[in-house]
Amino acid sequence: MTTDHPLIQLTLARLREFIREPEALFWTFIFPIVISVTLAAAFPGESSRPVRVGLVDSAAAEAVRSALAGDDGITIVEIAPDEELGALREGDVHIVVVAGEAPGDPPTYRFDPARDESRLARLAVDAALKRAAGRADPWQAREEPLVVPGSRYIDWLIPGILGMNIMSTGMWGVGFSIAQARLRKLLKLLAASPMRKSQYLLAQMMARLMFLLPEAAVPLGFGALVLGMPIAGSLGSIAAVCLIGALAFTALGLLTASRASTIEAISGILNLAMLPMWVLSGVFFSTANFPEVAQPFIQALPLTALNDALRAVILEGAKLSDIKGELGILGVWAVVPFGVALQLFRWR
Amino acid sequence: MSTSAVRCERLTKRYGDLTAVDGLSLTVRRGECFGLLGPNGAGKTTTIEILEGLLTPDEGDVEVLGLRWGRDDDALRQRLGIQLQETRLAEKLSVEETLRLFRSFYRRGRTIDELLGIVELEAKRHSWVGKLSGGQRQRLAIACALAGAPDLLFLDEPTTGLDPQSRRQLWGVLERFRADGGTVVLTTHYMDEAEVLCDRVAVVDCGHVIAQGSPQELIAQFGTPKVVTHHGTLEDVFMALTGRHLRDD
Numbered sequence: 001m002t003t004d005h006p007l008i009q010l011t012l013a014r015l016r017e018f019i020r021e022p023e024a025l026f027w028t029f030i031f032p033i034v035i036s037v038t039l040a041a042a043f044p045g046e047s048s049r050p051v052r053v054g055l056v057d058s059a060a061a062e063a064v065r066s067a068l069a070g071d072d073g074i075t076i077v078e079i080a081p082d083e084e085l086g087a088l089r090e091g092d093v094h095i096v097v098v099a100g101e102a103p104g105d106p107p108t109y110r111f112d113p114a115r116d117e118s119r120l121a122r123l124a125v126d127a128a129l130k131r132a133a134g135r136a137d138p139w140q141a142r143e144e145p146l147v148v149p150g151s152r153y154i155d156w157l158i159p160g161i162l163g164m165n166i167m168s169t170g171m172w173g174v175g176f177s178i179a180q181a182r183l184r185k186l187l188k189l190l191a192a193s194p195m196r197k198s199q200y201l202l203a204q205m206m207a208r209l210m211f212l213l214p215e216a217a218v219p220l221g222f223g224a225l226v227l228g229m230p231i232a233g234s235l236g237s238i239a240a241v242c243l244i245g246a247l248a249f250t251a252l253g254l255l256t257a258s259r260a261s262t263i264e265a266i267s268g269i270l271n272l273a274m275l276p277m278w279v280l281s282g283v284f285f286s287t288a289n290f291p292e293v294a295q296p297f298i299q300a301l302p303l304t305a306l307n308d309a310l311r312a313v314i315l316e317g318a319k320l321s322d323i324k325g326e327l328g329i330l331g332v333w334a335v336v337p338f339g340v341a342l343q344l345f346r347w348r
Numbered sequence: 349m350s351t352s353a354v355r356c357e358r359l360t361k362r363y364g365d366l367t368a369v370d371g372l373s374l375t376v377r378r379g380e381c382f383g384l385l386g387p388n389g390a391g392k393t394t395t396i397e398i399l400e401g402l403l404t405p406d407e408g409d410v411e412v413l414g415l416r417w418g419r420d421d422d423a424l425r426q427r428l429g430i431q432l433q434e435t436r437l438a439e440k441l442s443v444e445e446t447l448r449l450f451r452s453f454y455r456r457g458r459t460i461d462e463l464l465g466i467v468e469l470e471a472k473r474h475s476w477v478g479k480l481s482g483g484q485r486q487r488l489a490i491a492c493a494l495a496g497a498p499d500l501l502f503l504d505e506p507t508t509g510l511d512p513q514s515r516r517q518l519w520g521v522l523e524r525f526r527a528d529g530g531t532v533v534l535t536t537h538y539m540d541e542a543e544v545l546c547d548r549v550a551v552v553d554c555g556h557v558i559a560q561g562s563p564q565e566l567i568a569q570f571g572t573p574k575v576v577t578h579h580g581t582l583e584d585v586f587m588a589l590t591g592r593h594l595r596d597d
Contacts, residue, residue, distance in 0.1 A: 009452040013441055020440040020476075184436040192400055192432065194425035194496070195453040348402070 006195060010203030014177065015210060024173070028211065032165045032219045039284070040154040040227065050075045051121035054084065054093030061099045064107060067132030068097075073124050084110060094121035097129075149230040150315040158223040159310035160283040162216060166242060167277060167303050169215060170249030171256065171270050174204050178257035179266035182346070191347035201342075205250050209243070216242045220314075232317030240320060241313055241327070245306040248333035252302070255337040258344040277303035305329040352411075353378045353500050353531040354399055359408035360555075361394050368394040369405070370555030376548075381522070381532040383546035385539075385586065391555040392535040393433060393504055399533065400430050400502050413500060426455060429498030431489045433505050439478030443469055443488055446477060447495060454496030467491040467521055483514025490521055501525060503534040507541060519545060539582035549582070553590050 003009075018024055052075045053068060055061055068074050079087050079096070087093045088110070095111040095118055107129060111118040131137070149155075181187045190200060220238070223229035231238075256273055260266040277283075280290065281303035290298055298304055309326035312318035320327065354376035361369040369391045376382040384392045397403045398410060401417040401424065410417060415424045437446055447460050464470045467487040472480060480488065486506060493501055503522075507515040515538075522532060522545060536542055542549050543563045551559040551566070559566055563582055570588040 004448070004452050006452040009449045013438065013445065013449050016445065017438055017440050181438075184438075185432055185434050186437065188402065189430065189432050189435045189492075192402055192425070192428075192430040193450065193453045194422065194455075 007199045007203055007206070010195075010200055011206045011210070014204060014207035017177065018173065018207065018211060027172075028165065028169050028215050029218050032161045033222050036154065036158055036161050036219065036223065036227070039157055051095070051117065051124050052077050052093045053121060053125055054079045054087050054096040056081050056084065056096065056098050058099060060101060060103065060105075063103065063132075064097055064099045064129065067129050068125065071124065071128045074121075074128060088112065088118075094118045095125060097125055150232065154223070154227050155229045155315060156311065157284070158219055158227070158229055159314045160307050162219050162242075163245065163281075163303055163307040163310050164278065164283045165215060165219065166212070166245045166306065167249045167274060169211070170208060170246055171253040171274060173208050173211075174250050174253030175257040175260075175266055175270050178204065178254070179260045179263070182257075182261050182348070183263065185348075188348045197347070201254065201345075204254070205247070208250050208253075209246060212242060212246045229314075231314055233313035233319075237313045237318075237320050238310070241306070241309045241323070244327055244330045244334065245302070245309070248302045248306070248330045248337075251334045251336075251338035251341065255341040255344070258341045259346055261346075277301050280304070282307045300329060302330055302333040305333075351378055352376060353380075354382075354410075354412050354533060356399065356410045357408055359395065359398060359405045359410065361391075361398060361403060361405050367555055369398070372408075372552070372556050374550050374557055374560065376531065376533055378531055379526070379529055380547040381526060381534070381545050383542040383549040384533070384535040384552055385537075385542055385549050385582070386535075386552035387590070390552045392552055394555075395552065396502055396504050396533065396535055400428065401425070426496060427499045429493035429496065429501040431493045431501075431503045431506055433508075435489060437477045437485065437488065437492070440476055442474050442476055443480070444473045446488060447491055450492040450495040457496040458494060463491045463494060466494060466524060468517065481514070483510050483517060486510060486514065486518060487521060490518065494525065498530065500531045500533070503532065505535055505537065508537060515541065539586070543582055551586060551589055558589050559585070 003012075050073050054077050055065060055068075057078055057080070065076060068076055077087070077093050079093065084096045088096060094115070095109055098108040098110070099105075100107050109122055109125065111122055113119060178187070181190075191197065216238070220231065224231050252273065253270075256269045257266060260269055280294075280298045281287065281301050283303070287295070287298050287304060305326040309318075309323045309330070312323050312326075313320075352375050354374070356375075357373045359369050359372045360367065372391065372395055374382075384395060386392050394403065398405050399412060401412075401421060404417070412424060413427055417424065441449070443464070444460060447463050451457055451460065451463070458466070461470075464473055467490055469484060469487060469491065472484060477485065477488065490503070490506065493503075501522075507518055510518065519541070522534075526532060532545075534545070546563060548560070548562050549566065550557045559570065561569070566585045567582065570585040
């Protein structure tokens with residue numbers, strides 16, 4: 001096969017268009033790093049975060065203040081009585097403590113028991129105040145703080161960002177460029193030439209898979225080298241998961257672009273397809289947060305399968321045989337949309 | 349071997365209630381330049397797209413270079429050069445990369461250097477398509493159509509929107525193609541263009557051919573100007589036949 005083979009020329013054309021588009025490069029390579037670092041800064045390791053306790057100023061509040069001040073795990077925030085609810089709602093404080101009126105009266109805690117941070121804050125405040133009031137601890141447990149490799153939020157986050165990126169690049173990269181070629185009547189001109197239509201579609205997929213390697217290597221390398229994320233699984237397994245994930249999303253990109261002939265239409269369809277997965281598929285927070293009844297749907301989404309597979313391989317060192325279920329789901333998402341897209345595809 | 353490059357009979361194409369092409373018949377001889385003239389919406393583009401194998405007619409019979417769509421598609425596509433109305437080539441590919449891409453689809457054809465020479469774009473070889481002027485882009489589109497050294501070239505409004513100098517440059521490209529024995533079928537709004545380029549023209553209105561012949565024949569037959577201030581032109585022919593100007597835009 002010489003470089004003048006149409007498949008190579010078509011693939012090169014797509015690759016050239018991609019690397020000559022600075023915005024595409026930003027979204028593919030820089031954005032995942034920016035978002036990882038930003039989120040890692042916003043959510044540092046759980047242990048280092050003190051709970052924020054709102055204290056309503058009053059004569060009796062002084063005793064509470066001094067009782068809490070000695071605890072490293074507690075940050076006191078002064079609030080006016082009429083700001084209590086607002087501060088709780090905004091997340092400025094996790095709990096509000098109102099001191100009892102007379103010395104020795106028990107305090108009042110105001111907090112939302114549905115929020116994890118608020119329950120945590122209640123335990124910390126309650127223990128500190130009771131200790132200050134003279135409660136004797138029967139014993140002090142010996143604490144052995146352990147940092148389990150791969151257990152930080154950032155470690156959990158990076159595979160999700162990688163999965164999200166594979167989805168976005170696959171769907172935008174393939175979907176948008178095809179819709180644009182149709183809009184420019186370029187697809188029609190190609191269809192009028194002796195070009196084989198299957199080679200055009202194959203070239204779109206090949207070009208997409210070629211930028212998969214740097215696209216996956218950048219966030220993983222950044223995570224491993226700069227943020228200290230452990231990579232437990234083999235690089236071969238990671239590559240295999242990325243590849244089948246990319247195929248699934250390329251097929252979906254092809255499907256979304258099979259008819260769209262305006263930029264508005266393709267943007268709308270792509271966002272409609274991707275938005276539920278951004279929220280539901282465990283990119284930023286675990287899918288376990290959603291109710292049991294929604295789980296079959298969530299687990300069947302391709303991004304959920306990809307994220308679960310990536311985390312299992314990267315963080316837990318899973319082998320491909322351990323993630324057969326996820327790979328199967330991705331395989332179905334690669335084959336079915338591709339087949340449907342070929343049926344629906346319009347060249348004009 | 350058939351002496352006609354294109355032969356079609358009683359072509360009909362409907363879109364819902366609209367009949368875009370309505371029993372249209374025409375013959376294009378090998379080696380000639382044939383013009384389809386007509387106002388917007390006359391059915392020119394639909395007709396040419398049927399001849400190019402991009403549309404399937406509802407009724408009628410088409411033969412191109414003695415071959416048929418649906419049976420000889422691969423062979424036919426290798427021998428045709430096609431330029432479509434309003435195609436915009438990829439802006440971020442260079443002229444050379446674009447030509448190399450189109451050349452790769454053909455089993456035989458011209459070299460990139462030859463193509464650049466034919467359309468006089470040697471100096472723009474490494475420029476991105478997005479940086480080209482309208483006339484340069486149109487010449488590149490023609491070069492893409494010529495990549496496979498076609499026997500028959502279809503051009504749909506090749507000079508619409510070009511300045512006079514760019515139009516003349518493009519005419520030069522077509523004259524060189526014809527000098528090598530190529531056949532051209534084109535649609536145009538411009539009467540002067542048809543008079544200069546075309547051996548024969550068909551005037552199309554409401555989906556069928558209302559007059560056919562050489563520009564001189566048509567002028568002799570229909571083009572006597574009502575006020576004797578100038579010689580008859582195809583514009584007069586068109587006015588006489590349809591009561592409208594060719595360019596109503």
